[in-house]
Amino acid sequence: MMLLSKPASQHFSNISTFFPGVPLIDLSKPDSKSHLVKACEEFGFFKVINHGVPIQFMAELESEAVKFFSLPLSDKQKAGLPNPFGFGYGNNKIGCAGDVGWIEYLLLTTDTHSDYQKFASIFGEAAEKFRCAVNDYISSVKKMACQILEMLADGLKIQPRNVFSKLLMDEQSDSVFRLNHYPPCPECEESNLIGFGEHTDPQIISVLRSNNTSGLQISLKDGNWISIPPDENSFFINVGDSLQVMTNGRFKSVRHRVVANSPKSRLSMIYFGGPPLSEKIAPLPSLMKGEDSLYKEFTWFEYKKSACNLRLADNRLGLFEKIAAS
Ligand SMILES: C=C1C[C@]23C[C@@]1(O)CC[C@H]2[C@@]12CC[C@H](O)[C@@](C)(C(=O)O1)[C@H]2[C@@H]3C(=O)O
Ligand SMILES: O=C(O)CCC(=O)C(=O)O
Numbered sequence: 001m002m003l004l005s006k007p008a009s010q011h012f013s014n015i016s017t018f019f020p021g022v023p024l025i026d027l028s029k030p031d032s033k034s035h036l037v038k039a040c041e042e043f044g045f046f047k048v049i050n051h052g053v054p055i056q057f058m059a060e061l062e063s064e065a066v067k068f069f070s071l072p073l074s075d076k077q078k079a080g081l082p083n084p085f086g087f088g089y090g091n092n093k094i095g096c097a098g099d100v101g102w103i104e105y106l107l108l109t110t111d112t113h114s115d116y117q118k119f120a121s122i123f124g125e126a127a128e129k130f131r132c133a134v135n136d137y138i139s140s141v142k143k144m145a146c147q148i149l150e151m152l153a154d155g156l157k158i159q160p161r162n163v164f165s166k167l168l169m170d171e172q173s174d175s176v177f178r179l180n181h182y183p184p185c186p187e188c189e190e191s192n193l194i195g196f197g198e199h200t201d202p203q204i205i206s207v208l209r210s211n212n213t214s215g216l217q218i219s220l221k222d223g224n225w226i227s228i229p230p231d232e233n234s235f236f237i238n239v240g241d242s243l244q245v246m247t248n249g250r251f252k253s254v255r256h257r258v259v260a261n262s263p264k265s266r267l268s269m270i271y272f273g274g275p276p277l278s279e280k281i282a283p284l285p286s287l288m289k290g291e292d293s294l295y296k297e298f299t300w301f302e303y304k305k306s307a308c309n310l311r312l313a314d315n316r317l318g319l320f321e322k323i324a325a326s
């Protein structure tokens, strides 16, 4: 893999003095709704426990992912190159605007039936096992994502409570699933190697699970970066750009990145819950209380199309803000 050095503008030593810790939400507790709202307002990021996703689904998919990334490069490349609307295997390159990282990954749609032929060309007879592991995991994580979105609607006191979750449940929902592998790089421990450059996730909500290797960092409002201790039995939730818009900026999509200078390999699996391509993304009238929308109206397809020409770190919502960001 190509070695990437630290861009001059990134400072890895910044530590926030007033960081109280990542909000921890226990999904089994009825009083979690208000904590969820607070976490989405303050950080756009939190960790969930008692999530209801069977540990066995997490372990099985991890084992399938390890098998996939251990295949010879030529086999992995049978998946084809990834594109913003579909399946593919990527190595070093992220998106279509020239971003690079110390990473290899598999991008999947959440409709594993339509990708079946591609699984078969990579895995042969083992394709069905891989597909089942992906399916079990996605179904369970999607259920949890919908539960969180419904608790958020309750916490915001808006109705119907499926106002966000129905977008993920829609048959046409443009949700994505991703397996990321950050190979170990013992010799570059001091070099602050970028695994996945800083960005916000575009969708409504992202559900991230990784193995016990560190690397994930989030940016706080003061611009400082915080390292998130890994926890293979829990999930980390990111507010995405679409949820920021639907709440008229009340919830913040969190800027995050992965540094990969670890002697251990990092494996992450992320479900990105998105709306149908034709969906208009706009603040919910019930949340506006007389205030103006901060955003021009756009469809999810328009957002995705415009994002193709932008770099990972760019503010993709900037194009749709009524008052241009300074
Ligand atoms: C540069 C890009 C890669 C990305 C699509 C984008 O245009 C902007 C955001 C990137 C991101 C981040 C979250 C997910 O990992 C992802 C699949 C997504 O929907 O948006 C990636 C896209 C990608 O890797 O292609
Ligand atoms: O791999 C990770 O832990 C995070 C990756 C990420 O932010 C993404 O795939 O959008």
Ligand SMILES: [Fe+2]
Pocket (backbone or CB within 6 Å): 199, 200, 201, 256
């Ligand atoms: Fe991300």
